[in-house]
Amino acid sequence: MTKAPAHRMKTTVGIIGGGPAGLLLSHLLDRAGVDSVILERQTRAYVLSRIRAGVLEQGTCDLLRAAGLGDRLDQEGLRHSGVNLAFQGKVARIDLEALTGGKVVTVYGQTKVTEDLYNARDSAGARMVHEAKDVQPHDIETEAPYLTFEHEGLAHRLDCDFIASCDGHHGIGRQMIPSSSRNEFELRYPFGWIGVLAKTPPPNEELIYASHQRGFVLCSMRSETISRYYLQAALQDTPEDWPDDRFWDELKQRLPSEVSATVIEGPSIEKSITPLRSFVSEPLSNGRMFLAGDAGHIVPPTGAKGLNLAVSDVKYLSDALIAYYRHGDETGLKSYDRLALSRVWKAARFSWHLTTLMHHFPDEGAFREKVQKAELDYLVGSKAAMTAFAENYVGLPL
Numbered sequence: 043m044t045k046a047p048a049h050r051m052k053t054t055v056g057i058i059g060g061g062p063a064g065l066l067l068s069h070l071l072d073r074a075g076v077d078s079v080i081l082e083r084q085t086r087a088y089v090l091s092r093i094r095a096g097v098l099e100q101g102t103c104d105l106l107r108a109a110g111l112g113d114r115l116d117q118e119g120l121r122h123s124g125v126n127l128a129f130q131g132k133v134a135r136i137d138l139e140a141l142t143g144g145k146v147v148t149v150y151g152q153t154k155v156t157e158d159l160y161n162a163r164d165s166a167g168a169r170m171v172h173e174a175k176d177v178q179p180h181d182i183e184t185e186a187p188y189l190t191f192e193h194e195g196l197a198h199r200l201d202c203d204f205i206a207s208c209d210g211h212h213g214i215g216r217q218m219i220p221s222s223s224r225n226e227f228e229l230r231y232p233f234g235w236i237g238v239l240a241k242t243p244p245p246n247e248e249l250i251y252a253s254h255q256r257g258f259v260l261c262s263m264r265s266e267t268i269s270r271y272y273l274q275a276a277l278q279d280t281p282e283d284w285p286d287d288r289f290w291d292e293l294k295q296r297l298p299s300e301v302s303a304t305v306i307e308g309p310s311i312e313k314s315i316t317p318l319r320s321f322v323s324e325p326l327s328n329g330r331m332f333l334a335g336d337a338g339h340i341v342p343p344t345g346a347k348g349l350n351l352a353v354s355d356v357k358y359l360s361d362a363l364i365a366y367y368r369h370g371d372e373t374g375l376k377s378y379d380r381l382a383l384s385r386v387w388k389a390a391r392f393s394w395h396l397t398t399l400m401h402h403f404p405d406e407g408a409f410r411e412k413v414q415k416a417e418l419d420y421l422v423g424s425k426a427a428m429t430a431f432a433e434n435y436v437g438l439p440l
């Protein structure tokens with residue numbers, strides 16, 4: 043039963059979801075004088091405890107710096123000018139910086155990005171509602187959309203000019219686009235990743251993506267003293283199937299000996315499992331509601347693109363909204379779908395390609411394995427192929 047709203051609020055842009063996409067959108071709009079309110083289902087502590095992305099593209103860092111969010115990023119972010127691919131017992135380095143005319147990636151955890159955004163929003167006195175239950179968009183195809191929700195047992199209504207659905211893959215926004223005008227493209231991979239965070243120094247200064255008969259491995263990090271590892275695992279596995287001893291043992295078996303010799307084991311401080319999938323929903327808008335970030339698309343983490351795509355969507359959307367309020371110019375709003383989807387599909391392609399290149403596909407036979415090895419050999423032996431890889435890994439232009 044719907045309760046009559048006890049509280050009515052008004053804003054310009056109503057944002058569903060206070061993850062990186064929603065927080066950054068609110069921040070960029072605020073800098074241009076456009077008001078917004080964020081409705082987040084979880085508590086702030088919960089949002090900040092999610093361990094996810096680690097790698098920021100050059101363009102993401104440039105944008106964060108330009109938005110006044112660069113101080114801690116520049117102090118604590120680890121600048122990586124190269125990345126390593128390991129297979130057949132050897133490690134090959136791809137020199138990102140040299141191959142892209144000076145672009146690099148920065149290792150800086152999503153937790154820190156989110157903390158920086160919260161701090162910026164707090165100092166600007168932003169309106170954010172945590173533990174907002176049952177958020178529902180209404181009248182999105184009219185000029186007066188609104189959101190209803192429950193908070194602390196009371197019914198609320200938020201009137202707005204536009205709605206931004208930044209509510210992640212399981213959010214409500216996408217479901218409001220009628221299925222007759224929505225196309226969903228999805229690929230589920232026959233495996234997942236088990237991730238471990240450990241208070242031990244990483245085995246290498248740079249990331250190592252390793253392909254092995256027993257499955258994929260990624261050696262990443264959060265700092266010089268905290269390592270982050272991922273292993274390809276069976277879809278049905280749970281963290282309980284991976285006690286620390288099994289994890290370290292399997293990790294070492296899959297890495298070239300020169301790398302496994304430098305792995306320092308330690309108790310895991312976080313362990314989680316995630317299935318891999320590619321997903322894009324088209325269009326990314328309907329009437330006055332726009333989807334940004336994981337709400338509209340998911341990429342497998344292999345390419346390190348998810349958070350970076352959330353940032354590029356938000357850049358296009360905030361530019362469009364700001365142009366509308368400054369000059370009454372609707373062009374950006376009308377071209378949001380085209381612009382965002384064009385970049386999304388390129389990152390979806392790269393993430394899918396790197397996933398298929400690096401993982402073991404148990405049911406696909408020896409021919410596939412031979413082709414996979416040939417492609418890896420070609421990639422690390424051809425400047426043209428490495429350049430294409432590097433261009434995508436540091437991020438295509440925004």
Ligand code: RFL
Pocket residue numbers: 058059060061062063064081082083084089093094095096097098152174177208209210211212213214235237316334335336337343345346347348349350351352
């Ligand atoms: P989020 O972070 O999921 O935030 C959505 C927010 O919306 C809230 N919400 C709702 N609020 C109100 N009402 C509702 N009905 C709601 N439904 C949901 C949620 O509580 C949440 O707070 O989406 P956003 O902001 O679009 O950000 C996307 C990124 O979080 C995601 O793409 C990345 O984490 C993906 N990712 C990586 N991306 C990178 O760019 N580089 C990486 O190295 C990288 N590594 C990763 C990753 C994701 C991983 N996992 C766990 C899937 C590694 C892993 C293991």
Ligand code: PHB
Pocket residue numbers: 094095096097249260262263270343344345346347
């Ligand atoms: C991470 O450090 O969490 C990470 C790094 C690179 C990826 C995915 C995840 O491709």
